[in-house]
Amino acid sequence: MLHLGGGIYQYELQASCGKRISYTYLINGIGENISSGCCINQIQQRQIVIPDSDTILPITCFGSCDSCESGVLVTFRVSLGTTTPAPQGVFLSGTFNNWSTSSLPMTFDSLNGAYYIQLVLSPNTSLEYKFLNGSTYESLSGPCASGPFANRTLTVPQNDTILPAVCFGSCNPCPAPPPPAPTSLVTFRVNLGSTPASPAGVHIAGNFQGWNPAATPMTFDSASGFWTYTTALNEGDTVQYKFINGNAWGNDETVPAACGIGTPANRFVVVPVNDTVLPAVCFGSCNPCPAPPPPAPTSLVTFRVNLGSTPASPAGVHIAGNFQGWNPAATPMTFDSASGFWTYTTALNEGDTVQYKFINGNAWGNDETVPAACGIGTPANRFVVVPVNDTVLPAVCFGSCNPCPAPPPAPSTSDVTFQVNMKGKNVSPEGVHVAGTFNQWNYSQYKLTQIQPNIYRITIPIDTGALILYKFSNGSSFTTQELITGSCTQFGNRFLTVPTNDTTLPIVCFGACDSLTCASISIDDFDPDRLQAGFSGDKLFVYGMPPGGAPVRISLYDLLGKTIFQLQDFSQPEWSRTVYLPAAPYMLRIELDGVEKVFKLLKAY
Known part of the structure; x- marks a missing residue:
């Protein structure tokens, strides 16, 4: 809980309206004992039904339903308005904390847009204070600025008080921000056609984002083949823009004058009053891209290789060929444990002559030497003319035209x-x-x-x-x-x-050739008062049991006597078990060597 001063502690909880919750206060792990009042339940816990609005409960005395303090709870509030919050946060400083600039951090209330802090102060006390944004005091003038240092002042009232939220550096609340200009969602779309996309991606730049060619990436829509970007823009604005195949000037499109404005021309749109998806245009053109030619018919081809008794490289097994640019590291194969083969399946154009090699690794020098009898070219490569149907090629031995010989039987x-x-x-x-x-x-x-x-x-x-x-x-x-x-x-x-x-x-x-020389361990000197137990998060710990594995029974109950678990184990100096339980008090019983030890434990969270 947060110490507010004067022995007053506070905890803030967010909970659903109408929900009944039970709670109690603890000092050094010891709970309070309330005999009546406060809507207590059967196990002496306070209760409350969460109201429909934010509520500050009255200050009560530990172990009592009544107040034991004469202080007044004062809530200070400040809004930064258009001022940017400092990374260190917002603080309260005054005569009540010797003008410390960091001892009283304030909490931001997102619902009201203001920072607040609650202090317990003596009634009728006159005090001075100021707010700080980080380490910078506010600068005040006007009727709320008092004395040579222009401090705020307050005479503490008789009752708990929530002070009005004032604007940082002002005697008044912050003015309401102007309403935002009406906007519409505009979706920009571009088609690169047959031009490959840059490894840096496709971007859009314009007067709506400072003409930064790298700040606004577009997203590829695989269903349409277009690159898209959607943003909210002020209705009626004339937005100029360009598409960039990359993220730097020099990779931007040349916009035809027929669909642009300015010199050199930029694309433009006057933002309408409704959300709009702009027509998809071809990069550097006023029109859509022409439809691509239909793809050549393909067949799935499965390549298979057996390494035999050769161990696979830690980098894996790869295939390289004219179908993937002869890159020895780009196309890994998959090991099939059922057959013992490395396989790779891909779609290839029917009728193409595909040349390829297997690589035990991912670099040239680890590629197989293909025999001339089953290869073409010098040095020889394997080849296949892609058939009109899906095909699984015969599994060949690495560097051979034939299957690998059967391996010797595994040793028993x-x-x-x-x-x-x-x-x-x-x-x-x-x-x-x-x-x-x-x-x-x-x-x-x-x-x-x-x-x-x-x-x-x-x-x-x-x-x-x-x-x-x-x-x-x-x-x-x-x-x-x-x-x-x-x-x-x-x-x-x-x-x-x-x-x-x-x-x-x-x-x-252990450490001997026979079973008779083991040192004996006795638990005759076991002292149950040395046992310690407790929760750490979801782990239950017991310390102080003797080593050597003496039989022990460990039982955990709730306060109503319901058994959580009971188990037989062997003793060890540090024993632990993970238990997922709600925060509550529990009873732990340890029975060891005819001795019983009972602990009352609190699981805090």
């Missing part, structure tokens, strides 16, 4: 289940991971799942017969990997020859 795998006992370890929030030669020692790929206190497990398919080295990590980095020596290691790593059948490895201690 066995499911290997790894298990580790983390007893005595403070498990990282990132979890427990395993990595090895089977995944290039990627410590973030395989995260183990806790299946019971301290015990973590994961099952991974690995090539049968492979000799693998591996380690567990308390985290997701090699810096948190276990340090291990003994008969279960080779070169400081655990090792395994993967059998032909699925296998579950014995549970071992």
Whole structure:
């Protein structure tokens, strides 16, 4: 809430008229206790039905329905009129804040077009003040300017008061702005015909926008093929304009004198009293563009290539040819995982002879060498005469006239289940991971799942017969990997020859070859008074539980005793859970090692 001074706090809320809302005040997270009055509901909350107009509720005392202050709420208001607001905002300064220029920022009321601030002041107090636009004081003259510094003055009345809104630097309200001139929407349209559009787009410039060739882009309408721009213009104005294929002078059209005015000629329109869509003209012409010739008949052609055992480039696989300007990076192909082919489909003119090549990458030098037996030209390119029907070309091997030979069968795998006992370890929030030669020692790929206190497990398919080295990590980095020596290691790593059948490895201690040397953790010294709990946004946190994964039950209820959730988990020093709940008080119960701890929590938002 905003501190208005004198111990008075204020909060402004926008809500639908007629809606009943409940609310309460809190100090340091502790709510007030109201026994009666104030339209309180069953859980001791204040209530109000939102009225039909803006309302300032009376000042009430915390925990009471009555006022406990003798101050008066004064609302100061100022309008800037035609003055541009400073980026820092508008402020109030006066004898009541030692003429501070930044301690009392004002709030803009878009409904009334004025800035306002509310202060609690002592009745019958005489004070002086001024408004600031940013760091600039208003300059006053006239009957409201008092003293050698021409300050505004006020004797604080006995009752809450909303002062009239005055104009910045004036004793009077700001004059009403003149009514805007009547306007009509005018839509300009141009057709480039067979001229390609500039990469910078198509623009319009004229006396209505300062003749700036780059300020007003037009929009391409794919349905009509026209570039369009719509704007509101004053009725009766004579608007001169030109179209620009780009965004700079030199790319503007030459307007024929027959449909222009001035020298050199500009297009023009006298803005009518109704919204108007101007006829679409051809760029540099008074008339529409001639109709384009009908397109040549096309067929869809699907190109397919198989890379075989060659890995695809990180830049992908592309096709280049005379149908797309021989650009090795412009036309990416798509990998079809079902067939293992890279494909590209496009519409080509029937009867055209299309030459092309496949590129494993996106640059020349990564293109295939086409055998002369299935190519034309020197060096050879692949070719196809586009048929009259849609066609899927045979899949060829990269750099060959034929399909790729069938790949060797994939090696068989066995499911290997790894298990580790983390007893005595403070498990990282990132979890427990395993990595090895089977995944290039990627410590973030395989995260183990806790299946019971301290015990973590994961099952991974690995090539049968492979000799693998591996380690567990308390985290997701090699810096948190276990340090291990003994008969279960080779070169400081655990090792395994993967059998032909699925296998579950014995549970071992983290950093040891057996399961007997794990350090024991007791929770006998667990102190429930160390537990802390609270909400942070939509996250519920519990701190202070012992490490080691002791069984714990965590339950959350509302104040009416309704269960939000109840779950069984394993203890850890920092426990959290995302819960999407409305702002309200809740009860949290933690049961651990025969001890129960109950918290009353407030979810603030």
